[in-house]
Amino acid sequence: SMEWDSYYKLADIYAWLDDLVATYKGIASIIVGGRSHEGRQIRGIKISHGSGRRAIFVEGTMHAREWITTTAVCYILNELLTSNDSETKAAAHDYDWYIFPVTNPDGYVWSHEQNRMWRKNRRPTTGGHIGVDLNRNWNSNWLVSGASTNPASDTFAGLGPFSEPESRSLSAYISSIGNKIELFLSFHSFGQLLLVPFGNSTAPYANYHDAINIGRRAMGALSVRYGTQYVTGNIAEAIYSATGGGIDWVKEKVGVPLVYCYELRDKNEHGFLLPEDQILPNNQEVMDSVVEMIHQAKRFG
Ligand code: 0X9
Numbered sequence: 001s002m003e004w005d006s007y008y009k010l011a012d013i014y015a016w017l018d019d020l021v022a023t024y025k026g027i028a029s030i031i032v033g034g035r036s037h038e039g040r041q042i043r044g045i046k047i048s049h050g051s052g053r054r055a056i057f058v059e060g061t062m063h064a065r066e067w068i069t070t071t072a073v074c075y076i077l078n079e080l081l082t083s084n085d086s087e088t089k090a091a092a093h094d095y096d097w098y099i100f101p102v103t104n105p106d107g108y109v110w111s112h113e114q115n116r117m118w119r120k121n122r123r124p125t126t127g128g129h130i131g132v133d134l135n136r137n138w139n140s141n142w143l144v145s146g147a148s149t150n151p152a153s154d155t156f157a158g159l160g161p162f163s164e165p166e167s168r169s170l171s172a173y174i175s176s177i178g179n180k181i182e183l184f185l186s187f188h189s190f191g192q193l194l195l196v197p198f199g200n201s202t203a204p205y206a207n208y209h210d211a212i213n214i215g216r217r218a219m220g221a222l223s224v225r226y227g228t229q230y231v232t233g234n235i236a237e238a239i240y241s242a243t244g245g246g247i248d249w250v251k252e253k254v255g256v257p258l259v260y261c262y263e264l265r266d267k268n269e270h271g272f273l274l275p276e277d278q279i280l281p282n283n284q285e286v287m288d289s290v291v292e293m294i295h296q297a298k299r300f301g
């Protein structure tokens with residue numbers, strides 16, 4: 001089991017997923033959201049307590065060095081399977097959950113073994129350069145803004161939309177269950193932000209104000225335990241203009257009503273190197289916010 005006091009390597013996380021499925025037979029099953037360039041699975045878990053339920057999709061570690069997102073997604077999964085809290089249990093029972101802790105497995109392994117600050121995937125592109133920013137590679141306003149055509153750049157968008165096996169296969173998986181997804185959560189770090197689409201436009205869409213209100217209330221719940229403050233806002237406004245991101249595609253092309261991108265702790269004191277003693281508090285406050293978000297989403301319909 002996980003102790004939430006250190007960051008885990010990919011092999012340990014994947015073995016833990018397999019253990020959970022063995023322990024929670026009939027409720028948890030392994031799902032595979034495709035394969036990476038180096039042939040690793042994008043391995044996740046589906047939690048389902050019965051048929052006919054709407055779905056919540058949770059993914060982390062699209063950016064390799066954002067290790068706090070890996071453990072936060074694992075924690076959500078663990079709580080949904082093991083918590084005795086009534087609201088958490090209701091959330092687990094009322095929805096089908098599709099949970100992928102590591103959507104960029106090659107990059108994550110590279111960040112553990114070779115370069116702690118690696119962000120992109122590990123596929124060779126042009127000019128001897130390696131890696132595409134998977135959060136610029138989705139087919140939504142691809143390469144329109146905040147993305148690079150330079151293969152050496154950390155925000156290189158790739159040679160075309162969905163040029164990368166990780167974003168291509170995960171998007172196909174999302175499409176295959178798209179009409180049942182009610183809420184989509186993408187975990188990044190850092191900055192303490194809760195972002196809603198779109199990456200290059202601040203124009204409100206149909207449920208924009210509901211999305212912001214639900215998000216603000218969820219961040220209110222997040223702040224209760226340790227006082228951690230998050231800002232909720234549109235991507236282009238709250239952080240910077242960036243297109244080709246996962247949540248933009250999920251909103252625009254799949255039509256999922258509620259989609260959010262968390263930018264977890266901290267606010268650049270430690271940045272990507274968030275100390276291990278912040279793992280548990282971070283994960284607890286995030287779980288508080290997810291439970292409240294579901295509660296609020298029901299209120300707003
Ligand atoms: O630049 C990014 O991809 C995200 N910030 S990070 O520091 N984690 O790299 C922000 C992305 C926001 N846009 C979308 N999710 N579409």
Ligand code: ZN
Pocket residue numbers: 062063066135187188189
């Ligand atoms: Zn990121």
